[in-house]
Amino acid sequence: MRRLVVLVLILAGCATVADGPDYSALPRWPSHAIPQARGDVRALPDGRRQAVRYEGWTTQDFGRFRTYAYDDTRPEIPVSRALPPAGLAGDARKGRALFLSREKAPCTGCHLVPGADVWPAGSVGPDLSAIGDRRLPDAYLYQQIWDPRVTFPNTTMPPWGASRAFTAEEIVHLVAYLQTLKGPLPPEPDAERNPFTRRRPTGFGDNLDPTNNPAVVIAEDAEKLWNAPGPNGRACANCHDGGVTRAMRGVAAHYPKLVAAYGRVMSIEDFLTVHGPERTGRPLLAESAENVDLTMLIKMASNGMPVQVDVTSAEARAALARGKASFYRRIGERNHSCADCHTPERGANKFLGGRMLADVTEGLTRHFPTWRTSQGAAWDMRRRFQWCMTPLGANMLAADAIEYAELELYLTSFDNGKPISAPGIRH
Ligand code: HEC
Ligand code: HEC
Numbered sequence: 001m002r003r004l005v006v007l008v009l010i011l012a013g014c015a016t017v018a019d020g021p022d023y024s025a026l027p028r029w030p031s032h033a034i035p036q037a038r039g040d041v042r043a044l045p046d047g048r049r050q051a052v053r054y055e056g057w058t059t060q061d062f063g064r065f066r067t068y069a070y071d072d073t074r075p076e077i078p079v080s081r082a083l084p085p086a087g088l089a090g091d092a093r094k095g096r097a098l099f100l101s102r103e104k105a106p107c108t109g110c111h112l113v114p115g116a117d118v119w120p121a122g123s124v125g126p127d128l129s130a131i132g133d134r135r136l137p138d139a140y141l142y143q144q145i146w147d148p149r150v151t152f153p154n155t156t157m158p159p160w161g162a163s164r165a166f167t168a169e170e171i172v173h174l175v176a177y178l179q180t181l182k183g184p185l186p187p188e189p190d191a192e193r194n195p196f197t198r199r200r201p202t203g204f205g206d207n208l209d210p211t212n213n214p215a216v217v218i219a220e221d222a223e224k225l226w227n228a229p230g231p232n233g234r235a236c237a238n239c240h241d242g243g244v245t246r247a248m249r250g251v252a253a254h255y256p257k258l259v260a261a262y263g264r265v266m267s268i269e270d271f272l273t274v275h276g277p278e279r280t281g282r283p284l285l286a287e288s289a290e291n292v293d294l295t296m297l298i299k300m301a302s303n304g305m306p307v308q309v310d311v312t313s314a315e316a317r318a319a320l321a322r323g324k325a326s327f328y329r330r331i332g333e334r335n336h337s338c339a340d341c342h343t344p345e346r347g348a349n350k351f352l353g354g355r356m357l358a359d360v361t362e363g364l365t366r367h368f369p370t371w372r373t374s375q376g377a378a379w380d381m382r383r384r385f386q387w388c389m390t391p392l393g394a395n396m397l398a399a400d401a402i403e404y405a406e407l408e409l410y411l412t413s414f415d416n417g418k419p420i421s422a423p424g425i426r427h
């Protein structure tokens with residue numbers, strides 16, 4: 001009998017492996033995030049739908065395209081073949097404007113083409129400066145832009161026509177422009193213009209030096225919050241004694257982890273959204289300043305200690321498999337996955353526009369939350385996830401969604417054994 005049970009369990013295990021990750025046993029999770037970070041979409045009086053996001057972020061609803069939600073079972077944008085429409089003449093001048101348009105793409109984010117106004121071009125895709133010399137048929141180029149997956153199934157290049165980001169006519173103009181790009185190319189006067197010769201960016205200085213990183217001062221200031229009684233009269237310091245540095249030493253090294261009491265994987269940020277109100281009566285909403293600041297304070301108590309997230313228990317392995325599936329899942333209008341930009345096989349260590357793409361295998365996580373000099377604020381990792389994918393035409397999930405927590409666990413697993421150094425500082 002015992003043997004039979006074991007056999008059944010083994011077979012059940014095989015079945016889930018063969019069918020991909022198991023999403024069935026996860027709790028439903030109501031969000032405890034600030035309104036800008038909940039992924040809400042609201043209906044306007046005129047019936048249009050508008051996404052609620054941070055000020056300055058697009059309010060466009062991308063509900064037409066799939067997201068990271070585990071219960072969003074829609075497939076990625078189907079691969080599509082297309083021929084240039086008959087009777088449409090391409091206009092190379094219009095094509096160039098489309099190629100450079102920041103509204104539209106821009107194609108220059110990944111491809112170099114001639115012109116002093118092409119700035120900053122990226123190197124994720126091949127240099128197209130002389131593609132006209134290859135005498136490729138118009139129909140071939142049209143298909144590459146419409147949907148390159150027909151030739152390159154794992155490409156990082158979005159299916160611009162299949163997603164309806166570009167119209168057939170616009171793609172005809174793009175093809176006409178590319179056919180005008182012919183060598184020999186004049187010598188490049190500016191090595192920085194060309195992403196293949198551009199200097200690689202250097203660091204941002206000592207991230208733990210308070211005169212260099214404003215987030216260090218903010219985090220230290222969060223000690224006031226740690227000591228301040230919440231509405232129920234209790235402060236963090238009442239139950240966690242000995243000062244935050246001692247009480248929280250080594251804690252952050254184990255997060256994200258499965259927290260049995262809540263039946264889900266949580267980062268420190270996720271945990272505080274429920275632990276804060278339960279124990280002190282104070283809401284610590286995901287992506288609120290209080291939540292991010294306390295997280296920085298808690299993480300600093302583990303600085304220099306190696307990351308040690310659980311990757312071996314059965315629960316952790318199941319969560320990692322789901323996180324990995326999300327990392328490779330293509331979503332949104334651009335049909336991008338995280339892997340497109342952050343793995344060395346694809347975009348990592350290349351320039352996307354002016355930005356050198358970080359490599360997941362070298363680590364993306366140990367310096368979060370991170371001060372962003374370009375934003376003048378400390379960001380936790382979830383806000384970074386939301387920021388990475390929203391402009392690529394995807395609706396975001398709530399900051400404290402289980403999907404993001406398991407994705408974060410997968411990213412963090414690459415950092416096991418490497419020292420924590422938070423808060424970080426980045427552009
Ligand atoms: C996120 C990066 C990215 C963006 C944005 C991008 N491409 Fe590409 N593109 C690539 C990559 C990578 C390849 C090489 C194909 C491969 O190996 O996946 C490529 C290949 C190409 C090719 C050459 C195909 C061949 O057979 O040699 C053309 C033409 C092209 N892209 C045009 C465009 C145009 C036009 C746009 C804007 C509408 C654009 N690309 C935007 C990444 C990108
Ligand atoms: C009433 C007592 C109490 C208060 C107040 C309290 N905690 Fe806790 N905290 C606990 C207990 C007990 C645990 C361990 C059990 C659990 O996970 O709930 C814990 C666990 C934690 C953990 C996870 C530790 C680990 O090893 O995984 C963190 C982080 C934490 N608390 C932070 C805080 C912060 C920040 C505050 C203030 C907002 C706070 N706590 C307030 C009792 C308290």
Ligand code: HEC
Nearest residue numbers: 336337338340341352355356357358364384385388389426
């Ligand atoms: C089209 C490209 C693109 C995609 C797709 C993308 N990112 Fe990014 N990501 C960037 C850029 C650009 C940066 C800033 C430069 C850098 O640090 O890589 C960045 C930075 C990050 C960072 C911070 C790295 C650091 O060292 O500070 C994290 C974490 C991150 N991305 C996670 C993700 C995750 C998770 C996904 C999928 C949900 C994703 N990204 C999808 C372009 C992308």
